[in-house]
Amino acid sequence: MRIRGLVLLLALLWSSAAVAQSYTAPRKAYGAPDLEGVWTNTTATPLERPAAFDALTTTEERAAAFVKMSREAFLNDNSDSIGGRQSEWWEMGETMLRINGEIRTSVIVDPPTGKMPYSEAGKARLAKAQFDMLNVYDHPEARPSTERCLAGGSGSTGVPIFTARYNGNYQIVQTADLLVISMEQNGQVRMIPLRPAPRSAQRRWMGNSIGHWEGDTLVVVTDGFLPGDAYKPAAPLYVSENAKVTERFTRISPTEILYQYTVEDPTAFSQIWRGEQLFYATANRVFEAACHEGNYSLPGILAGGRRIEKRTTGAGK
Helix, strand or coil: CHHHHHHHHHHHHHHHHHHHCCCCCCECCCCCECCCEEEECCCCCCCCCCCCCCCCEECHHHHHHHHHHHHHHHHCCCCCCCCHHHHCCCCCCCCCCEECCEEECCCEEECCCCCCCECHHHHHHHHHHHHHHHHCCCCHHHCCCCCCCCCCHHHCCCCCCCCCCCCCEEEEEECCCEEEEEECHHHCEEEEECCCCCCCCCCECCCEEEEEEECCEEEEEEECECHHHCEECCCCEECCCCCEEEEEEEEEECCEEEEEEEEECCCCECCCEEEEEEEEECCCCCCCCCCCHHHCCHHHHHHHHHHHHHHHHCCCC
């Protein structure tokens, strides 16, 4: 496992250097590459490789057909029974990822299957999280963090950062000692120290991050995750409390940041896995996200849970 991890790290370092060697990022006054600005990670390429593809890369024709098919399938899905797919604003992504001139069919680049390598224990944890989401209404803390407007949906405000279905804008502000990512989704703010610091014993939903520069690449190592925000329904992803995520941010053009990450989590996965995607410069502004202020819908959700209990037990008839 250690040898495999070393091989993956060397491959990641090589790919970063290959992409960045033809472009020199602008510098801040203190010498670090400038990552500031408003960026979006919206793309039609899914996290895991869909059945429509059997390789990491594809052709222009197959990519266009997939984008059209997936958009139509999403908008015609009436599983929410209230027409939300048709009436709400979704940022679907009009093109698939293009990295190193290749059209990518999945964000995950290793394992070669493009799938998250869950262990049996990880599958059991994921199944429990999925079951609890649909069946446990005992108290507010039992409900998912996204339902309580405490974190962004689909892992868009987590670590690693996934593609959002909407509000997929991120404003980066940096100093010599700190990098801040202000996320449009649910107004989350992630603060990453860029100096040596003791690892915090406090667990957080986005973990405890510390960054440092390796040449033109910002490397951020995060651990100390709190499982309360571990399950991302759209993925689905379960990152355990024992996970370590290493992210790499490299500005590769005036309008692109290459975002690469490695997930090490022996509690949930059978091997290390990694992903690559892009952040694109955008002229959009970051607005306040609209959620249910004050969690006013939670009383209704919990009241619905009590009605289900009555139907199940026969009480109140």
